[in-house]
Amino acid sequence: MRKKVWCFSIRSLLAAAIALSGFLVLPNSAAAQASKSANLSGLASVSGMVESAKPFQAAKVYFRNAEKRMLYMVYTNGGRYQAMHLFPGNYELNVQAKGLESDVQKLVLKAGQTATANVSLREASAAEQRRDVEVLSFDGIYPPGPGLVVARKTCIYCHGANFLPSKHWDEKQWNSGIDYMTGKDNRQGAMIQPNEMSQSEREVLVQYLVKNFGPSSKTRAVKVETEMPVDETKVGKAMYVEYYFPTDPPGSGINDPKYAGITDEGPFAGRRVSQDVHFDQQGNVWIIDRGFPNRLSKLDPRTGQFKEYLTPDPTAGVHDLTIDKNGIVWVPENEGVPAGQLKLDGFNPKTEKWEARYPFDPENVIPAGTVKHAQSLTIDSKGNIYTVLILGSGLSRWDRETKKMTTYPMPSPNAFPYGIVVDKNDNIWIAEFHASKIAKFDPKTEKFTEYSPPTQPALIRRLNVDSK
Known part of the structure; x- marks a missing residue:
């Protein structure tokens, strides 16, 4: 039988990857396998209800332990949540769902304790939702035309759709960026190969970028048109644990x-x-x-x-x-x-x-x-x-x-x-x-x-x- 080699393009990776920077994220199932012989009686668990005037699904429930430099996260299932095997200590509890946020609660967990903590959600503030960024459809940010055709094959397919609208560059800056991506003063070599963009295509691209992402443009982001499907009955059984690096x-x-x-x-x-x-x-x-x-x-x-x-x-x-x-x-x-x-x-x-x-x-x-x-x-x-x-x-x-x-x-x-x-x-x-x-x-x-x-x-x- 022919062997199958599975490939993942950067586009699928951007949709699915978790970025790690200064901390480590582990699914609880993996951590649990590593600690089968550990004495779980010395740990604690928490469960409760999350209520809201507006409907929500799979809210994220966070438990932050500053002393241990750890964070636990579980999803709700039908408004209920359960977090297992937490280290004893002082915690900050808060819950987030799309457009919704809870106030932060203080929580003290003791070894062997089974605690209950119910939470109420409210509408998230503008700061919490980052409303300083204008969210539009792809077509609302990227007008069709020859410039978009070149941008797709040289910029967007690698950097993603939100990179260009985050810039506010003039013609000189865009030309400098393109010079770098085609190999000028770039010790990594050309990211855009000569056969991928002609000189005439470059000129069209620069005009397009200056017109739509120039100095007077607003910071925008592409709207998620279709939400990723979430099965509460499955994600509600999972736990994510973050271990933050020690502070130097x-x-x-x-x-x-x-x-x-x-x-x-x-x-x-x-x-x-x-x-x-x-x-x-x-x-x-x-x-x-x-x-x-x-x-x-x-x-x-x-x-x-x-x-x-x-x-x-x-x-x-x-x-x-x-x-x-x-x-x-x-x-x-x-x-x-x-x-x-x-x-x-x-x-x-x-x-x-x-x-x-x-x-x-x-x-x-x-x-x-x-x-x-x-x-x-x-x-x-x-x-x-x-x-x-x-x-x-x-x-x-x-x-x-x-x-x-x-x-x-x-x-x-x-x-x-x-x-x-x-x-x-x-x-x-x-x-x-x-x-x-x-x-x-x-x-x-x-x-x-x-x-x-x-x-x-x-x-x-x-x-x-x-x-x-």
């Missing part, structure tokens, strides 16, 4: 003066940025912190306690991690220190030390002068580790037996390889973000095969392989 004290972590000069890393400078969550065999959760300094964090969801470890080069940049069958946590450096000398780092949780470091592309297969940036990785059945070079357009393989790193150029130039998975036959499947293709690498022949999906451009970021 003065002079430490993001407040350390040695990292104060890092200001050109956009959203990663001066803050904690969590990414890539993995469970180990003991039920602990390992997370990458992309802020500076770069850190590897371990969370015990049974206690809510974090333990953190600086990476060997805390300014090298990090993105993903994976854990092998021996429990070693593997983290690829994005660009290395100095830039271009990136490495694959291995952390041993038993010794709490970084015990392995292997340079990517030691034979300089990727042409000299090319920016290299390692990102996603996967492990095959033999323990070999495959990492994509999203910048540099390569695939690196670390051989567990020989400890040798081998690099292969991707078949398409500037492919921007992003997601990577392995199938049951140890074939490696790669999402080529810019090339809008899926690549298969056969380790036996060391050859690539590319597949183009029917919808173009596809912008495939992540992919997965089913059991067949």
Whole structure:
């Protein structure tokens, strides 16, 4: 039977993804599996009714514990809710539904307590609903015409429909932005390829952007025409738990003066940025912190306690991690220190030390002068580790037996390889973000095969392989 490889374009990801920034979100079912042996008698539960003069469905009930730096959220089902297995402590309780909000209640939970807390909803204020942003239909924001055709295939399909109306740029600013996206002064390379936009199309695009998203334009957002269907009977059984990173004290972590000069890393400078969550065999959760300094964090969801470890080069940049069958946590450096000398780092949780470091592309297969940036990785059945070079357009393989790193150029130039998975036959499947293709690498022949999906451009970021 032919294997099926599931692909997710950026458009579907934007609709479904949960963004993590400074905190970790876990479904309670996963946390519960990690704590089957925990003594639940020391925890508390809360249930109650949520009332409103206006009808609502699947309201979100929040319990915020500032001392533990945690937040629990459950949905209502028929106006009722139940939150299980909360740590004892002081909580702030509030409820939100579409256009509705409750006042914040103080709540103290004790170990073993089964508490009741009923809540009333009122109409949310303008500030709570962000009415400073004008919400319109797509057609109300984007007038039809040749400019929209170009904008769809160069801007909207990647940034989403709400990016352009958030800008208020003049012609010079829009031209500068387009220059950057076509590769000028962009160390990541061209995001808009030469064959994707002609000079005449660019001129049409600039005129369209200035006319509709110029300095005098209002901040607008596209109205959600069709609400995502919600089955209260199902979501009412779920719980989401957020674990917030510890705050760095003065002079430490993001407040350390040695990292104060890092200001050109956009959203990663001066803050904690969590990414890539993995469970180990003991039920602990390992997370990458992309802020500076770069850190590897371990969370015990049974206690809510974090333990953190600086990476060997805390300014090298990090993105993903994976854990092998021996429990070693593997983290690829994005660009290395100095830039271009990136490495694959291995952390041993038993010794709490970084015990392995292997340079990517030691034979300089990727042409000299090319920016290299390692990102996603996967492990095959033999323990070999495959990492994509999203910048540099390569695939690196670390051989567990020989400890040798081998690099292969991707078949398409500037492919921007992003997601990577392995199938049951140890074939490696790669999402080529810019090339809008899926690549298969056969380790036996060391050859690539590319597949183009029917919808173009596809912008495939992540992919997965089913059991067949």
